[in-house]
Each structure stands twice: as structure tokens, then as C-alpha cells.
């Protein structure tokens with residue numbers, strides 16, 4: 001079964017068509033990447049999957065539920081992190097996690113926060129206001145918030161943005177382990193192609209609101225006659241669509 005099915009979905013903001021008639025599905029238990037240049041429509045797509053934005057047309061099914069009709073049934077089973085969503089800045093990290101934990105109805109919330117604090121190394125700043133954290137510390141708190149309810153579906157918008165290479169590497173390993181342990185489905189939007197090659201079984205490439213290519217990293221690299229996903233990304237961004245054109 002698919003964890004996500006998106007069928008003929010478009011989203012317009014006034015005259016801007018941010019997402020233009022896309023269809024795709026995400027296999028349960030997979031890690032899928034949503035790639036594309038700035039403004040390609042990735043965040044808009046993730047927001048529609050989360051039910052934060054309503055499509056202008058088309059249908060989104062998440063964990064078997066139609067998001068237009070039953071999104072409240074499915075919201076407790078998913079979660080997300082985004083560097084663009086600020087947590088309340090005056091609340092401490094612990095207070096923030098407590099508020100979100102109550103919203104998600106987490107059992108043994110104190111224990112869960114202690115566990116995440118240890119796993120994501122939040123102890124040094126857990127009683128500091130969220131507004132007084134470094135960018136990398138905020139990212140880690142956002143990831144802890146996203147894991148509070150042990151989601152079956154995790155949507156990650158640039159999960160390693162602002163993290164130093166060592167912490168970013170550790171976070172990637174953490175999510176791979178989380179998926180292996182829980183069978184969760186992960187969808188991530190990322191500009192880091194090495195991260196995508198390491199973590200993802202499937203890649204959806206967006207450009208100007210449309211899905212222009214998809215496949216496993218190995219499949220895409222092979223079809224474009226390239227060595228890395230970064231080179232494939234550049235070929236697509238620069239309209240060098242065929243392997244024969246791509247070798248220059």
C-alpha cells in the first residue's frame with residue numbers, strides 16, 4: 001500500500017501556479033526525496049500532503065485517508081519538521097516540547113522528552129528559550145518535535161539545514177535507524193544530493209510546479225549517464241535531458 005497518493009493536484013496562489021497537475025505515490029516504509037530548484041513547488045507539495053494547504057484541484061490520500069474529508073483522523077499519525085516554521089520563541093525547549101506533546105496526546109510525555117533530549121543531545125539548552133538558540137540547535141529541537149508522537153509518516157523539509165557536517169551526518173543516520181526500527185515512511189525535501197543518495201530509495205524531481213522525472217538514485221544516475229545525483233540535478237535544471245547531451 002502507498003503511504004501517500006497524490007492525484008492530479010494543482011495549487012495556485014493568485015496568478016502563480018505553484019503546483020501544476022502532479023500525480024505520484026510514496027511507498028509505505030520508503031524514504032522518498034522531493035527535489036527541485038528554488039520555487040519548484042516542493043514546500044507547497046509537502047504542505048498539501050500535511051493538510052496545511054488545500055489543493056486548488058485534485059486529491060491527496062495519506063495513510064489511507066482522503067485529506068479533504070478526514071485529515072483529523074490522520075494528523076496524529078504523522079509529523080513534520082521545517083526550518084521555516086518557528087517554535088514559540090519565549091517558551092523554553094522543554095515547554096515547547098511539552099505543549100506539542102499534549103497536542104499529540106503523547107503518553108508518558110516526560111519520559112518521551114527525556115528520551116529525545118538524550119538522543120538528539122538537547123540537554124545543554126533544554127531549559128533555554130527557543131528564541132535564544134543557534135540555528136543548528138533550533139533544527140535539532142524541530143526534529144525532536146517531529147518525533148514526539150513516533151510518527152508513521154515523517155515529512156522533513158531540509159532536515160539538515162544549518163547543521164554542521166558531523167551533526168548532519170549523525171541526523172541522517174538517526175533517521176535511517178528510525179525507519180528501520182519503526183517501518184515509518186519518510187519524505188524529505190533537500191538541496192543536499194549526497195544526503196538524498198545516501199538516504200532515499202526514490203526521488204521525485206520537480207521543476208516549475210511539475211514532476212519532470214523520478215526513479216531510484218541509481219536508476220536516475222544510470223539513465224543520465226552520470227556519476228552522481230548532483231550531476232543529474234544539474235542536467236535537469238539546465239534542460240540537458242538526454243544522456244548524449246549530458247556528457248559535455
Ligand SMILES: Nc1ncnc2c1ncn2[C@@H]1O[C@H](COP(=O)(O)OP(=O)(O)OP(=O)(O)O)[C@@H](O)[C@H]1O
Pocket residue numbers: 013016017018036037038039040041042043044045
Ligand atoms: N503563499 C504564497 N503566495 C504566493 N505565492 C507563493 C506562496 N507560497 C509559494 N508561492 C510561490 O509558489 C512557487 C513554489 O514555491 P515553494 O515554496 O513551494 O517552492 P520550493 O520548491 O519549496 O522552493 P525552495 O527550494 O526555494 O524552498 C514559488 O513561485 C513561490 O513564490
